[in-house]
Amino acid sequence: MKQLQNILEILIFPSGLFLIVLGLAYNWIDRKLVARYQNRIGPRWFQPAADLFKLLANEEIVPDGVNPFLFTALPMVGLAGALTAALYVPIGGVAAYSYSGDLIVTIFLLSLLTICLGLAGSITIDRFSLIGAVRTLTQLFCYEAPFLLALLGPAIVAGSWRISDIIAYASGHTWLFITQPIGFVIAMIGLMGKLELPPFDAPEAETEIVAGPLTEYSGRGLALFWLGKAIELVIGLTLIATFFLGGMSNLLVFFAKTIGLLLILAGLQSLFARLRIDQVVGLWWRYGAILVLAQFLVMIVWKGVF
């Protein structure tokens, strides 16, 4: 019975199917909000589902000059990374698995998708993919450390690296968004960098390098990468909403908070011109990393003093 429950938890709720549906829903909300910010009507509610099914049904072309095994395997590994990461995150209230240190595992599993994306771009001989891959990996090295540090902030004050402990701490105290505003901002922007949303979309800048690493992908590979990103959006928003906005008290309130974050995310997406990759590096290492480190130091000193 326990095993059956485990399987159900992985396949249906809280991860698996539920996660995919939630990913599609968030993707739609994001697209709709951006469209509304741009004065447009935007897509219909079932749009992401239609996109997903269509891509899955399309022919998958494996271009000449790539290793076909890697070409088909990388999207799967990336998606698997994102899905596995979701097992430790209490998306529907409870996490499927939980142990001390799962925060670090989750964050690194999230990076797996980006690394797969970079590899997928670099195994093809297409020039746009190659440049896109280089940019993807460059950007990964930019936001990864500040993003990690920003999420470690709540872990430090909670005194645990277990996600559920941190959430329990966050729901019992003042919103960490007020005590760690820099961490919150860095985490939000880091999430945008991770998902390659504008203005951090240099790796897939349409007007420069077509679609970056994904240029040669069609059909299933594209669908899986795209789904992986949608799931990363869910995980990232859940982590930020629970850590910084007062934990997981009530499912309804939690989803309201997440959608509030999505509102900010869509607003940020439509406010800026795209940053060049050198500007991205400059932004993260000149401001992001320093700011989050400063906050980190203050926190450690604070914790030591009191």
Added chain:
Amino acid sequence: MATTEKQDRFIVPIGPQHPALKEPEHFEFTVDGEIVTAATARLGYAHRGIEKGSENRTWIQDLYLFERVCGICSHIHSMTYSRGVEKLAGVTVPPRAKSIRLLAAELERIHSHMLWFGVAAHEAGFDTLFMYIWRDREVVMDLLETLSGNRVNYSVNLLGGVKVDVTPEQVDAIRHGMDKLEKRNKHYLKVVTTDKSFLNRTRGIGIITKEQAKILGTVGPTARASGVEREIRVNAPYGAYKDYPANIILDPTGDLEARFVVRIKEVLESCRLIRETLDGLPEGELTTRMPRRIKAGETISRTEAPRGELFYYIKSNGTDKPERIHVRTPTICNMSSVLVTSVGHQLADIPMILVGIDPCFSCNDRMVVLRHSHGDTEEWTWERLRQHGIEFYR
């Protein structure tokens, strides 16, 4: 990448199908990391043989052919052509027709500049700005539609006059539209000069100095953004511009930001010109009689298209068909400036620099490159192409 001698040269091809270009043109940028070290262009994808084709049609048919040299600046093409033909035939266009031509030309300039502005914002990855500008551009599209009944190829011109009249209701509508456009464009002027993230992509990028601009022969807003005083409306006023003089808009900086500023200020200037024209719209006929056969002779006709100087050479042999028409469009003049300035810039800036001159490739293609299956490239120069054309029509 494929061959060994190319190992250290990493070439990024842009076009003929590329999201940055709405038209088929091929550029090759050699990059070192993200820095561009060399640039070449391969034109000719949009070569349709218009000049040769025009020799096979009557003067009136050619009016519609030349209107479709470029869909964005269609009015100015047909206007330049008809001005040349009228000059050859010795016909004077009635003053009201002249004013209406100016009206359409300035409305077209507004539409063309706003279109360019939106596309350039899109190249910079600023899609929201693109959407906003194109939303406001619909105002001028509506005005053009009210005036001519068409959104893109208006066919306002006839040989010897214009086809459309302006009613008092349309005058009101245009005035109202100008108010709206002026307000919005003043706002956009503020955006391009103050928005930090946008300035990151425009300020100090793609600088063409005044000397360079002169040597490379740039025209239009590209030249004026570098401080070169080239503006046909001012240097050699034609048509109704003699009565309603335009002001030249200059910016000495020469970077992308200056090109934005110059174009937006030109939109504001066009609004002013349109208002003045509407205030003093003369009464009278719209057309004069035009002979079917044009007297033998040759002439040139120059106008200021939205992208710069447009030049027509027209030669008649006294029949109802032209003997030779040559078109020189602004983009071909500005093209070399892109290839020169892009060297040393980041790859990410290339689309912006490319679009910075407001390229209109459908105007400029004069040469065809055919690639045979065995990989040789055969270039058809103008002479070869002309020979082919002559044989084709024989």
Added chain:
Amino acid sequence: MNPNSANKVDKDMLNNLKSWARANSPWAIHFNSGSCNGCDIELVATLTPRYDLERFGVLMRGSPRHADILLATGPVTRQSRDRLIRIYEQMPDPKFVVAIGACALTGGVFRGTYNCLDGIDKVIPVDAYIPGCPPRTEAIIQGLVALLGSLKPTPDAEPVTEETDV
């Protein structure tokens, strides 16, 4: 119910789902084969707030590998012919071609000039034609929606794009 018919029902459902998804998620790529830009700017205008093609799920993609619909304009010049074929071949199946504008249909005003091939359908198969010089934005949208409508699963007709079992 015998296993065969159950299998058939499953297959029908899958086919229906596929054609539903295809009709509702048309990702498009735009290629200009020597047009005067008139059609192209009207095509771009359909993406902008007043017309907004994303309402119908149309997304403009840069890479032919991502696209289902090729929106082709222009009379096909000799030089762009090879590119047009190449882009068509790079697109994954099932793919559709929409010819936009008088030039793309017949060569339009350029018909008979020495460097034009007079129409997209001389080079690649075309599924929908949108006439006009240039077609109005509303016409482009209607043409696309008509094409999508023909993809939708209908109760009595076989799905358009699927191969059927004999």
